[in-house]
Amino acid sequence: MKMNDAFLASMHEAMELLHTAGPLQATAVIQRALNQSDPAPASKSAPMPAQVVQHLLEHHFVAPDTTSEQRYKTTTTVGDFSVGQFSNQAGKRAYKLYKPRSEMHARMPLVVMLHGCTQDADDFAAGTRMNALADKFGFMVMYPIQPPTANPSKCWNWFRRGDQQAGSGEPSILAGMTQEVIANHHIDPDRVYIAGLSAGGAMAAVMIQSYPELFAAAGVHSGLPAGSAHDLPSALAAMKGGKVLSAAKRNAATPRRPLIIFHGDADCTVHRSNGDRLIEPYERGGAQKRVEYGSSGAGRHYTRGLVKTPGGIDAEFWLLHDTGHAWSGGGGGTYTDPKGPDASAEMVRFFLSHPQSSLL
Known part of the structure; x- marks a missing residue:
């Protein structure tokens, strides 16, 4: 199940708040987005709380990648x-x-x-x-x-x-x-x-x-x-x-x-x-x-x-x-x-x- 664009936008807002205002404010944005989500039928791509948790944790932990030329160059073993x-x-x-x-x-x-x-x-x-x-x-x-x-x-x-x-x-x-x-x-x-x-x-x-x-x-x-x-x-x-x-x-x-x-x-x-x-x-x-x-x-x-x-x-x-x-x-x-x-x-x-x- 994929997250819809509106919900992704809310999560990006939460990430900005995480860096500028702290986790409580970021979490409030997430909760508001969840509460405002329409009770859509199962066929629609409605986000689940577990997806929100996963998305934020992953994107906060992942640092900018190095260039492809830098990857996997290793000392000879x-x-x-x-x-x-x-x-x-x-x-x-x-x-x-x-x-x-x-x-x-x-x-x-x-x-x-x-x-x-x-x-x-x-x-x-x-x-x-x-x-x-x-x-x-x-x-x-x-x-x-x-x-x-x-x-x-x-x-x-x-x-x-x-x-x-x-x-x-x-x-x-x-x-x-x-x-x-x-x-x-x-x-x-x-x-x-x-x-x-x-x-x-x-x-x-x-x-x-x-x-x-x-x-x-x-x-x-x-x-x-x-x-x-x-x-x-x-x-x-x-x-x-x-x-x-x-x-x-x-x-x-x-x-x-x-x-x-x-x-x-x-x-x-x-x-x-x-x-x-x-x-x-x-x-x-x-x-x-x-x-x-x-x-x-x-x-x-x-x-x-x-x-x-x-x-x-x-x-x-x-x-x-x-x-x-x-x-x-x-x-x-x-x-x-x-x-x-x-x-x-x-x-x-x-x-x-x-x-x-x-x-x-």
Whole structure:
């Protein structure tokens, strides 16, 4: 069912209000448009509330695309990049698995990479250059693929209640897929990690909170904390930087695994305050903290915060200055910033220094 032109115009008005007046005003426009819709027969193309939610979330998350010449230019790799399928009671997803050519006698780590909206496995692999790092350091990389049938813009559905808990929805699929790959390949179960960009980063935050026994550490690039949203108004508020988490939810989000965060301070898609919210639970109590300042070879400056909780759990927050909604240090795929520090290399460094432990 397609949305009619009048309703699309109302939604574009709502998007303008989102940027200028805030989510409450934007939601009011949506509700008014719904109330004013004629009770048309089923044969007419009347919009449904679910379509409104989907349209706004997708268009707010999707950044301007790069040119076609920039897409899929990737560093040469020598391993095997194959397609797999996984299904369970929650649904079915395809994935691509990269295996370095060099034989490893010891079990290898696994890094699960969750792409952003409009991306796919090949695009994300090209943009992050993670496969080249897999060749260098000897680990496998799995790229789950979100199909347009699950989300028209291929966003992971981080904002839906049914996709935020262990044992249900997309978290169940991603966890089951990871467990199947571990069982079928020469992978060390104590060195399994997950990372993502934007909507993929938000889902990576959900996964590390929901499955700390499966993932040893996580990386969130330009994402949001788990539980940031449960519907349209809260999702828009979270992306804009509004206060959406209650004190009870914040207190429940006690860190159980190491986390590395990257976020641009000029990100107009997911406000930088979401990076602050991700690191905040690690900074409570008597946490050890220190701050470093640096710049990439291309002159992109950053502030790096290092935190260790009283329980000994590490976290890093890289605040990328003058950087928008893009993977820092990436190149070849969409939504990358080649001038920034190498987020992929820093994530791998962080991951490999944090194998699974008994801390929960």
